[in-house]
Amino acid sequence: MAIEVRIPTILRSYTGGAKVVEGSGDTLADLLTDLDSRHAGLRGRLVTDAGALHRFVNVYVNDEDVRFLGALDAKLNDGDSVTILPAVAGGAFGFAAAAAIASHAVSARATAAAR
Amino acid sequence: MARYDSLLDACGGTPLVGLPRLSPTVPDGAPPVRLWAKLEDRNPTGSIKDRAALFMVRAAEEAGRLRAGDTILEPTSGNTGISLAMVAKLRGYRLVCVMPENVSTERVQLLRMYGAEIIFSPAAGGSNQAVATAKQIAAEHPDWVMLYQYGNEANARAHYETTGPELLHDLPGVTHFVAGLGTTGTLMGTGRYLREKVDGIQIVAAEPRYGELVYGLRNIDEGYVPELYDAGVLSRRFSVGTRDAVLRTRQLVEVEGIFAGFSTGAILHAALAVAHEAVRDGRRADVAFVVCDGGWKYLSTGAYGGTLADAEDALDGQLWA
Structure with missing residues (x-):
């Protein structure tokens, strides 16, 4: 048995377009190393040079966020399902638009303070 | 009670x-x-967002960011817009919502009923187009106040206090x-x-x-x-x-x-x-x-x-x- 890993669209260039790949490992770190041996470069998009999960990447083991299960040290078992998703809880529009004009909010505060 | x-x-x-x-x-x-x-x-408009909307508007008033007749700008297609529209109406502000044109008809009708003005961004352009539209509007109207619920401490404080x-x-x-x-x-x-x-x-x-x-x-x-x-x-x-x-x-x-x-x-x-x-x-x-x-x-x-x-x-x- 293996661990099933769901790959988001934006990372499928590393998996030859595959939506789901299989891997193995006792921890998430082991799994990512194993995956990288067949899908070179994938690990580098998920893990920073400092060895932590990328801020804008969320990884779930059986639907639970690994950051609360030990992050890269999270234990894995055969048959687990791992899902990788970009961090945009709440949908693209609100977040993207709000982030884009956050600087406006700051400048508006400055305007209000000045008048 | x-x-x-x-x-x-x-x-x-x-x-x-x-x-x-x-x-x-x-x-x-x-x-x-x-x-x-x-x-x-x-809650008054039927969602949990009333709490945050009320606290964010009050905080902006207390900080002097919002004065009678001011315009609030919020990119939202959801409950926050409806809550803000109600609070804005009762506190004397104008609300402009930016949203993609493919949101449900109920939301558009509710927002308009509560008095919000809506600027649509083309659905075809996806989130990138929405971002561009929102940026453009913000640049054209520097005096409009954005409450920015994702980073507004009054949003979380509403729940801490109530x-x-x-x-x-x-x-x-x-x-x-x-x-x-x-x-x-x-x-x-x-x-x-x-x-x-x-x-x-x-x-x-x-x-x-x-x-x-x-x-x-x-x-x-x-x-x-x-x-x-x-x-x-x-x-x-x-x-x-x-x-x-x-x-x-x-x-x-x-x-x-x-x-x-x-x-x-x-x-x-x-x-x-x-x-x-x-x-x-x-x-x-x-x-x-x-x-x-x-x-x-x-x-x-x-x-x-x-x-x-x-x-x-x-x-x-x-x-x-």
């Missing part, structure tokens, strides 16, 4: 109701495991609090309050997992984490897919008579997961979760009837929470 000077004074103070039929059964002699629903649809104390008052033995993760305001505010007051409390997040189209990102670096978010407040975080959210939303109305929106179904799914773990471990659990809004605004999706697969298809590519 039943008489208020104005609608704004009637915000919050929502009922907490037990779910005797949906709560898991425990073996004879084992400690009880109970689910409790906080009915946030009983939702949290209400829950503790009604359920002093609370062991778990489960809510949805969007702006993160509900979980950050309520979670911080309960952590200060209740030893060992578990703060559990349920995050909607949409179809890929909704995310619309070109690469990981376009991701976004709300400024309000502090992972240290949470104990666990679940990702809940459309099918599970629909299944639980239907169960909630079929079994307990509570007609809620799909984000509530996602939250109930996480609440049931922790409740069943408590049963397995033989521990007492009083799991309080948030009913964010009623199901009315989502009826046109058709996802309350038909097969689960049909409902999943109907909601695919939509923001259902």
Whole structure:
């Protein structure tokens, strides 16, 4: 048995377009190393040079966020399902638009303070 | 408890109701495991966002950022827009909402009814077009005030000062609090309050997992984490897919008579997961979760009837929470 890993669209260039790949490992770190041996470069998009999960990447083991299960040290078992998703809880529009004009909010505060 | 000077004074103070039929059964002699629903649809415009909208507007007034007749700009296609429209109307401001043109007709009608003006961004352009539209509007109107719910401390404070104390008052033995993760305001505010007051409390997040189209990102670096978010407040975080959210939303109305929106179904799914773990471990659990809004605004999706697969298809590519 293996661990099933769901790959988001934006990372499928590393998996030859595959939506789901299989891997193995006792921890998430082991799994990512194993995956990288067949899908070179994938690990580098998920893990920073400092060895932590990328801020804008969320990884779930059986639907639970690994950051609360030990992050890269999270234990894995055969048959687990791992899902990788970009961090945009709440949908693209609100977040993207709000982030884009956050600087406006700051400048508006400055305007209000000045008048 | 039943008489208020104005609608704004009637915000919050929502009922907490037990779910005797949906709560898991425990073996004879084992400690009880109970689910409790906080009915946030009983707020003035029918959602939990009334609390944040009211606190954000009040905070802006106190800081001198908002003065009578000012215009508030908010990019939203959801409940926050409806709540802000009501608060803006009653406090004497103009509200402009920027949203993609493919949002549900109920939302557009509700916003207009409450007096909001709507600027649509072309659906075809996706989130990138929405961002461009929002930026352009902000640049053209530097005097408009953006409350920015994702980074506004008053959003979380609303829950620290109201939702949290209400829950503790009604359920002093609370062991778990489960809510949805969007702006993160509900979980950050309520979670911080309960952590200060209740030893060992578990703060559990349920995050909607949409179809890929909704995310619309070109690469990981376009991701976004709300400024309000502090992972240290949470104990666990679940990702809940459309099918599970629909299944639980239907169960909630079929079994307990509570007609809620799909984000509530996602939250109930996480609440049931922790409740069943408590049963397995033989521990007492009083799991309080948030009913964010009623199901009315989502009826046109058709996802309350038909097969689960049909409902999943109907909601695919939509923001259902």
